Amino acid sequence: xxxxxxxxxxxxxxxxxxxxxxxxxxxxxxxxxxxxxxxxxxxxxxxxxxxxxxxxxxxxxxxxxxxxxxxxxxxxxxxxxxxxxxxxxxxxxxxxxxxxxxxxxxxxxxxxxxxxxxxxxxxxxxxxxxxxxxxxxxxxxxxxxxxxxxxxxxxxxxxxxxxxxxxxxxxxxxxxxxxxxxxxxxxxxxxxxxxxxxxxxxxxxxxxxxxxxxxxxxxxxxxxxxxxxxxxxxxxxxxxxxxxxxxxxxxxxxxxxxxxxxxxxxxxxxxxxxxxxxxxxxxxxxxxxxxxxxxxxxxxxxxxxxxxxxxxxxxxxxxxxxxxxxxxx
Amino acid sequence: xxxxxxxxxxxxxxxxxxxxxxxxxxxxxxxxxxxxxxxxxxxxxxxxxxxxxxxxxxxxxxxxxxxxxxxxxxxxxxxxxxxxxxxxxxxxxxxxxxxxxxxxxxxxxxxxxxxxxxxxxxxxxxxxxxxxxxxxxxxxxxxxxxxxxxxxxxxxxxxxxxxxxxxxxxxxxxxxxxxxxxxxxxxxxxxxxxxxxxxxxxxxxxxxxxxxxxxxxxxxxxxxxxxxxxxxxxxxxxxxxxxxxxxxxxxxxxxxxxxxxxxxxxxxxxxxxxxxxxxxxxxxxxxxxxxxxxxxxxxxxxxxxxxxxx
Numbered sequence: 169x170x171x172x173x174x175x176x177x178x179x180x181x182x183x184x185x186x187x188x189x190x191x192x193x194x195x196x197x198x199x200x201x202x203x204x205x206x207x208x209x210x211x212x213x214x215x216x217x218x219x220x221x222x223x224x225x226x227x228x229x230x231x232x233x234x235x236x237x238x239x240x241x242x243x244x245x246x247x248x249x250x251x252x253x254x255x256x257x258x259x260x261x262x263x264x265x266x267x268x269x270x271x272x273x274x275x276x277x278x279x280x281x282x283x284x285x286x287x288x289x290x291x292x293x294x295x296x297x298x299x300x301x302x303x304x305x306x307x308x309x310x311x312x313x314x315x316x317x318x319x320x321x322x323x324x325x326x327x328x329x330x331x332x333x334x335x336x337x338x339x340x341x342x343x344x345x346x347x348x349x350x351x352x353x354x355x356x357x358x359x360x361x362x363x364x365x366x367x368x369x370x371x372x373x374x375x376x377x378x379x380x381x382x383x384x385x386x387x388x389x390x391x392x393x394x395x396x397x398x399x400x401x402x403x404x405x406x407x408x409x410x411x412x413x414x415x416x417x418x419x420x421x422x423x424x425x426x427x428x429x430x431x432x433x434x435x436x437x438x439x440x441x442x443x444x445x446x447x448x449x450x451x452x453x454x455x456x457x458x459x460x461x462x463x464x465x466x467x468x469x470x471x472x473x474x475x476x477x478x479x480x481x482x483x484x485x486x487x488x489x490x491x492x493x494x495x496x497x
Numbered sequence: 498x499x500x501x502x503x504x505x506x507x508x509x510x511x512x513x514x515x516x517x518x519x520x521x522x523x524x525x526x527x528x529x530x531x532x533x534x535x536x537x538x539x540x541x542x543x544x545x546x547x548x549x550x551x552x553x554x555x556x557x558x559x560x561x562x563x564x565x566x567x568x569x570x571x572x573x574x575x576x577x578x579x580x581x582x583x584x585x586x587x588x589x590x591x592x593x594x595x596x597x598x599x600x601x602x603x604x605x606x607x608x609x610x611x612x613x614x615x616x617x618x619x620x621x622x623x624x625x626x627x628x629x630x631x632x633x634x635x636x637x638x639x640x641x642x643x644x645x646x647x648x649x650x651x652x653x654x655x656x657x658x659x660x661x662x663x664x665x666x667x668x669x670x671x672x673x674x675x676x677x678x679x680x681x682x683x684x685x686x687x688x689x690x691x692x693x694x695x696x697x698x699x700x701x702x703x704x705x706x707x708x709x710x711x712x713x714x715x716x717x718x719x720x721x722x723x724x725x726x727x728x729x730x731x732x733x734x735x736x737x738x739x740x741x742x743x744x745x746x747x748x749x750x751x752x753x754x755x756x757x758x759x760x761x762x763x764x765x766x767x768x769x770x771x772x773x774x775x776x777x778x779x780x781x782x783x784x785x786x787x788x789x790x791x792x793x794x795x796x797x798x799x800x801x802x803x804x805x806x807x
Contacts, residue, residue, distance in 0.1 A: 189657075325631055363671050363675070366672030366673070367672040369672075370631065370659070370673050371631060372627075373628075373659055374626075374627035374630065374631040404665075404667070407662055407667075408661070411660065448537075449537050452539060453537060454534065454535050454538075454540070455510070460698065460699070460701070460702060461699040462725060464534045465533075466653040466654045466656075466657050467653055470653075473657065477660070
């Protein structure tokens, strides 16, 4: 970020060339099965920013026709509370699954099991055809990649660069551990995936995307944790660079929605940063201290970006509140 | 100029006489004349015009001189930054080989115009974004100029790019720091690496923090560090210089390994520790670095005496 591309202010629209930080307000994701009879109620009550639909392929019938018949209603049900809706597909059956599950109302797909860029290219091509065939805006469907294989980690940069549809890495830590030959255990005194997480965050950011994940040990803990532990874990995940997490327990969602955004205290501090820096600039100084901390151009830029981030998160919450308030919702 | 020794490279603002006029007395190995983020937009042009005289002011005590320019103003900054006496140009927020090649070509032209040996001024791409990190190998191989790899660490700009707070109590930059340093090492390019030292206060003026940083860097054989405040200078310089005990040990290792080699053996023991070719190389590196530090300190001492006598 430079002085030439500085945002005009915390409430201004992005200037040309300015990146949105983060790109998406997608703090909490909840996975639900389309076979769940309570899909609509669970999605609505969750207040998740996004719902990932899992569509089981029933072996006892023509699963593609079965899914085609049920997906539109499932998408509608999942979106009732204002969530974005994705469908999870497996790499090995990706094309057939896409044909069966892509309908209007989806924001994109979560591709699981990818091991290289070719998998993303294959999905992207099929999505292009399906967008035309099913009246969906061309290029609008996103490809998010659930990372659960060593290949996906090793080729993460090529995967992220494989298609402009790429949006997000979701880290499936339990499966990744197993596929790396490690026990998915929360009992170690260090995070065995620390480096990989940092890699995926860096790679995703380098293409303008983002990474979703939780901090250790909750990332590998099957049982739920108390509220305080979840709130702290979310904060650490955010400080690592994650912008949201898939929530194995619906109780995490409110902590993710509150934690994966600047808090009101942080926003108040950043307002002060912007004011103090602006005063410094008026005096011809581009480096001024607050309590011994140096405030210069990048700190000022971050303050403005963070206030925008806080505003965008609030707008997303308002959007979901409006969806909940709709008559018949 | 012994440019290689940069135990403490401190940023100074040419526009502030309080900083630039006193810099030579503070004992830094390197002063970075900043035209970038510590200079207000309205002061940039005045700052450019002060660079040439600031070189003379800041290097009176024997320090090397770097100039940090602005990425969006490379064409405007470089004619004011490339002068005899400048050892390195620091190019912030570098993200592509094209960024580097563009700067290199302008520097080359200015070197020729100003009687500076071609390609003698080093160029340092500062890695301050995720994209720069992922493109590091191509950046480091983009030009024939001597490159010094700077950053990839947890700087302010990197935290902005990743959308994270600074000053967490854990290492937020595990991958980018290692990736950038490894790329440089694979190319035999000197690099600034890093070891995470918590600084949750965010203060940049605490000498005990500098001492902790120096101890951690020294243990990891990282020789170079930066500073934003004079309080960091002496702790970094003393902490990143091999101690007399380390030099004595290194000499013993070299002697012992030479004797082993003469005896046709590859592995032996010295004071209970295994000595082999790796320990030998490490000892040679310690001695080499100690000699470079001593030469730099002697150079600075002579320069300081001259300046004080003047």
